[in-house]
Amino acid sequence: MTTPHLLQQGGRVSRALRRVALPTAAVLLTCSACTNSTPSGNSAPPAAASSGAASLRDPLFPGLGNGGYDVSHYVLTLAYQPEANTLKATAVITARATQALSSFNLDLHGLSVRNTTVNERVARTERRGDELVVTPSAPVGRGQEFTTAVSYDGLPATIEGEDGSIEGWMETDDGAVGLGEPTGSTAWFPGNHHPSDKASYDITITVPAELKAISNGTLKRRTEEGGLATYAWKNPEPMPSYAATVAVGVFDISETTTGGLPVYVATDPDEADKAQDMPSLIGEMTAWSVSRFGPYPFASTGAIVDHFPELDYALETQTKPYFQKAPGDGLVLHEIAHQWFGNSVTPRSWKDMWLNEGFATYAEWLWEEEQGGESARETFDAFYSGTHPESKGIWDFPPADPPDAGHVSDPPVYGRGALALHKVREAVGDNTFFSILKTWAERHRHKNADTSQFIKLCEEMSAKDLRGLFDAWLFGEGKPPNAPA
Numbered sequence: 508m509t510t511p512h513l514l515q516q517g518g519r520v521s522r523a524l525r526r527v528a529l530p531t532a533a534v535l536l537t538c539s540a541c542t543n544s545t546p547s548g549n550s551a552p553p554a555a556a557s558s559g560a561a562s563l564r565d566p567l568f569p570g571l572g573n574g575g576y577d578v579s580h581y582v583l584t585l586a587y588q589p590e591a592n593t594l595k596a597t598a599v600i601t602a603r604a605t606q607a608l609s610s611f612n613l614d615l616h617g618l619s620v621r622n623t624t625v626n627e628r629v630a631r632t633e634r635r636g637d638e639l640v641v642t643p644s645a646p647v648g649r650g651q652e653f654t655t656a657v658s659y660d661g662l663p664a665t666i667e668g669e670d671g672s673i674e675g676w677m678e679t680d681d682g683a684v685g686l687g688e689p690t691g692s693t694a695w696f697p698g699n700h701h702p703s704d705k706a707s708y709d710i711t712i713t714v715p716a717e718l719k720a721i722s723n724g725t726l727k728r729r730t731e732e733g734g735l736a737t738y739a740w741k742n743p744e745p746m747p748s749y750a751a752t753v754a755v756g757v758f759d760i761s762e763t764t765t766g767g768l769p770v771y772v773a774t775d776p777d778e779a780d781k782a783q784d785m786p787s788l789i790g791e792m793t794a795w796s797v798s799r800f801g802p803y804p805f806a807s808t809g810a811i812v813d814h815f816p817e818l819d820y821a822l823e824t825q826t827k828p829y830f831q832k833a834p835g836d837g838l839v840l841h842e843i844a845h846q847w848f849g850n851s852v853t854p855r856s857w858k859d860m861w862l863n864e865g866f867a868t869y870a871e872w873l874w875e876e877e878q879g880g881e882s883a884r885e886t887f888d889a890f891y892s893g894t895h896p897e898s899k900g901i902w903d904f905p906p907a908d909p910p911d912a913g914h915v916s917d918p919p920v921y922g923r924g925a926l927a928l929h930k931v932r933e934a935v936g937d938n939t940f941f942s943i944l945k946t947w948a949e950r951h952r953h954k955n956a957d958t959s960q961f962i963k964l965c966e967e968m969s970a971k972d973l974r975g976l977f978d979a980w981l982f983g984e985g986k987p988p989n990a991p992a
């Protein structure tokens with residue numbers, strides 16, 4: 508078997524994001540001042556409320572996310588008008604306060620906020636760049652569950668990186684798509700936009716009835732009224748906000764099953780000829796991944812195959828990866844593997860991106876090996892020696908330590924991350940390695956995890972000291988010597 512699909516991924520792995528999410532210095536100052544005002548001495552009331560932090564201080568995206576609360580559920584109700592490219596929406600966010608809150612922040616890029624309530628009482632809001640500061644009429648007590656409803660509208664923004672790749676809200680020839688990695692979801696709904704705060708989602712979209720609106724999860728109902736169609740999608744399992752999507756346009760729908768699991772594929776008619784085998788491929792690859800990585804983490808699998816030539820990447824949007832055109836087999840497998848590695852087991856910070864991309868890339872090698880193509884060892888050798896087309900640039904930095912936000916989707920995170928996994932496999936043997944993959948997916952199912960937890964698991968399950976291996980392959984600068992395990 509040849510590997511033409513591997514060549515198609517050039518666009519994806521060459522993405523270079525140079526954009527850093529940006530709280531203004533003023534916001535940071537205001538906030539550290541607030542967090543310092545915790546009660547001290549006997550005179551202060553025990554639960555003096557303070558502002559939630561304006562960011563989670565992610566090492567690569569310091570402006571993203573917010574502190575002081577933990578979101579459990581989003582109800583997004585969106586109406587989209589394709590001619591004007593406008594959204595009119597409400598977001599109802601259920602969260603639990605992790606501190607007594609006098610105010611808290613949501614991340615939101617652009618759009619106009621019309622009205623905000625907290626527990627159904629009007630709250631004051633203030634925009635500071637990509638932050639929405641919400642001050643409830645009364646403080647929220649620590650540990651209390653509270654509901655914030657934000658009404659907003661406007662032209663959702665397309666966010667452009669310096670390399671010209673785009674995310675956020677994007678118009679296509681027959682509609683639009685919202686894509687969120689790493690920051691694009693801030694362009695279409697307010698929230699805690701950091702992978703460490705996952706939540707369940709109900710996403711309802713109203714569009715002109717001649718179009719369809721596809722999102723993550725299960726379609727609960729479609730209603731039609733006055734020339735408009737409303738699609739209600741349900742996601743009871745946690746989802747990182749960057750894996751949320753809405754695709755509006757003309758789509759053919761295929762609904763099948765694989766091993767009892769629903770397979771929902773939406774295909775743009777412009778790609779229908781080339782994407783004919785998608786439903787069976789998604790079914791087959793999901794079933795194969797189950798055999799390798801353990802139980803499928805969500806209630807359905809599928810894909811969105813759009814026609815959007817201006818986009819240069821696919822994305823593992825939860826339950827339905829988004830493809831900007833009919834994809835090659837390797838890329839499909841890659842995005843399916845992300846349902847376990849990325850969407851179910853989600854990195855705690857963007858630094859640990861290799862836990863997504865290294866795993867999804869290695870899953871491609873495994874699939875290839877089991878299809879009777881190149882063995883994973885042969886692919887390893889082609890990467891190590893530099894003959895593989897995707898191996899360019901893989902030694903530029905250590906995969907577990909990208910230098911900045913502009914490099915989270917660079918070749919070391921993908922290729923060298925996969926090389927590290929292959930070294931683990933050779934060090935611990937196939938049986939232990941494959942049970943490590945399953946245990947990793949099972950232990951952190953629907954949660955967050957980090958690199959140190961993966962290293963610990965490998966050492967625990969193999970009863971080996973693997974520090975040297977990980978130091979060399981995940982953390983070391985430059986090309987490590989390729990000594991046998």
Ligand code: TRP
Nearest residue numbers: 519688689820821822823915916
């Ligand atoms: N995660 C996508 C994939 O697997 C690629 C991608 C798109 C990406 N946008 C990104 C990776 C931003 C890191 C950051 O194919």
Ligand code: ZN
Nearest residue numbers: 841863864867
């Ligand atoms: Zn990927």
